[in-house]
Amino acid sequence: MRGRILVVDDDRLTRVALAHQLVLEGHEVRDVGNPVPALELLAEEPWDVVVTDLRMPTMDGLAFLHRIRETRLDTAVIVVTGHATVQSAVEAMKRGAEDYLIKPIDFDELSVRVDKIMARRTLERELRLLRRCPDRYHALVGRSPAMRHVFERIEVLADHGSTLLIRGETGTGKDLVARTLHHVGGRSGGPFVKISCAVLSREVLESELFGHEAGAFTGALRQRRGRFELAHRGTLFLDEVDDIPPDLQVKLLQVLEERRFERVGGERTIEVDVRFICATKRDLAALVKEGRFREDLYYRINVVALALPPLRERREDILLLADCFLAARADALGRAHPELSPEACRVLLDYAWPGNVRELENAMERALALSSAPVITADDLPPTVTGGESKNGCEACLATRDSLELKAFLAGAEREAIGWALKRTGGSQSKAAQLLGIPRTTLRDRLAALFGEEPATTP
Ligand SMILES: Nc1ncnc2c1ncn2[C@@H]1O[C@H](COP(=O)(O)OP(=O)(O)O)[C@@H](O)[C@H]1O
Ligand SMILES: [Mg+2]
Numbered sequence: 001m002r003g004r005i006l007v008v009d010d011d012r013l014t015r016v017a018l019a020h021q022l023v024l025e026g027h028e029v030r031d032v033g034n035p036v037p038a039l040e041l042l043a044e045e046p047w048d049v050v051v052t053d054l055r056m057p058t059m060d061g062l063a064f065l066h067r068i069r070e071t072r073l074d075t076a077v078i079v080v081t082g083h084a085t086v087q088s089a090v091e092a093m094k095r096g097a098e099d100y101l102i103k104p105i106d107f108d109e110l111s112v113r114v115d116k117i118m119a120r121r122t123l124e125r126e127l128r129l130l131r132r133c134p135d136r137y138h139a140l141v142g143r144s145p146a147m148r149h150v151f152e153r154i155e156v157l158a159d160h161g162s163t164l165l166i167r168g169e170t171g172t173g174k175d176l177v178a179r180t181l182h183h184v185g186g187r188s189g190g191p192f193v194k195i196s197c198a199v200l201s202r203e204v205l206e207s208e209l210f211g212h213e214a215g216a217f218t219g220a221l222r223q224r225r226g227r228f229e230l231a232h233r234g235t236l237f238l239d240e241v242d243d244i245p246p247d248l249q250v251k252l253l254q255v256l257e258e259r260r261f262e263r264v265g266g267e268r269t270i271e272v273d274v275r276f277i278c279a280t281k282r283d284l285a286a287l288v289k290e291g292r293f294r295e296d297l298y299y300r301i302n303v304v305a306l307a308l309p310p311l312r313e314r315r316e317d318i319l320l321l322a323d324c325f326l327a328a329r330a331d332a333l334g335r336a337h338p339e340l341s342p343e344a345c346r347v348l349l350d351y352a353w354p355g356n357v358r359e360l361e362n363a364m365e366r367a368l369a370l371s372s373a374p375v376i377t378a379d380d381l382p383p384t385v386t387g388g389e390s391k392n393g394c395e396a397c398l399a400t401r402d403s404l405e406l407k408a409f410l411a412g413a414e415r416e417a418i419g420w421a422l423k424r425t426g427g428s429q430s431k432a433a434q435l436l437g438i439p440r441t442t443l444r445d446r447l448a449a450l451f452g453e454e455p456a457t458t459p
Helices: 012-024 035-044 061-071 083-094 107-132 145-157 174-184 202-210 246-258 284-289 295-301 316-332 342-350 356-370 390-399 406-424 429-436 440-451
Strands: 004-008 028-032 049-053 076-081 099-102 164-167 192-196 235-239 260-262 269-271 275-280 304-307
Touching: 004 012, 004 035, 012 028, 012 049, 012 107, 028 035, 035 049, 035 061, 049 061, 049 107, 061 076, 061 083, 076 083, 076 107, 083 099, 099 107, 145 174, 145 304, 164 174, 174 192, 174 235, 174 275, 192 202, 202 246, 246 260, 246 295, 284 295, 316 342, 316 356, 356 440, 406 429, 406 440, 429 440
Parallel strands: 004 028, 004 049, 049 076, 076 099, 164 275, 164 304, 192 235, 235 275
Antiparallel strands: 260 269
């Protein structure tokens, strides 16, 4: 793991050689010739490791060590010393230095010691996060009864071989739950393969799923294995399963029933051992009624269903998640964890979160990017979330553009209108649709379009 390392030595050659070596190992390094500027740097920014000479003219090494401990208790110190003064290195260890090296420095030895420290720090960081977020199940965070129930269901369902359908609005964690199911279950040694059925054309989706033989169609230059094969002995996650075109629905049904298929343009039957997890943000039963989704496939997929509640129906999780996202992000940036001001908490709790956990995660990331203060205030939250200042969104959108992109402008306004309506109706989609004067199905489609996932990359 890459660390931030400060090298302190009055001997320029040693210092530069040390720094150079550590840079080669991929670390971010600063080097200074005496302890006074070093202490200033330590006060300003977090450092993982200080490598310091013990004998320097301006300040005694042990006194320096003492000052480092005062400024940054969590920074590890490696002292460097000559043969003649090993005794002082031992003394330094007693006073909290992590390790020592004897001159002339063996660079391999140096990297081993630094790696060891970095590995331990990574572990400690994870533990700190865990302690900060005790309400979790693997990567999933939540303390609401609804999420606790989801955790219990995952525990039970992970080892089931049966096909499973995860339902939930966009951003409720369908992806993360699918991955957790895989990792907790007996297939964790095998691959986890994901494909989103929404972004691909019918032809591409078919060959992505089934694979193809060379020459099966124009452009199929060589044979290619599909996702069914790639997921052998593992889990295949079919995201946005409602978007599969009708004729592929038939083919998928066959695979689900027989665990056998042929590649596009191929004759050989291939057998696979795959667990299928499907996900949808739509109401599949309604799609079946409308004739847009095959009933037989629906029953095959919906053997076991897991519903993820929208964030507005589990308000106990909002601040917990917000805090975890802040902590994780701040940690990644090497910054101290900021707190949320009481006003910011109130705003977060009041908002309807149509984009669910993903929207909350983005809001926290944005707040950290905007503010380096130890407290995140309501002003650091997106205007969509704080409400009221609906002009701001438009103004910001206009200010950053040389030409007026009507589409982006309108999307911003639409997002705010929908957010407002959902807030007014306590999150009821049908009432919000009434307020906005649009059919409920339109609202659901607009929600998906405006708050949905970033366009998935074509695999
Ligand atoms: N319960 C949760 N705990 C922690 N992070 C979560 C949770 N639910 C969702 N997330 C995070 O929110 C984002 C959106 O989740 P995702 O699984 O992609 O949602 P979906 O697939 O339902 O649109 C991801 O970054 C995910 O890691
Ligand atoms: Mg998803």
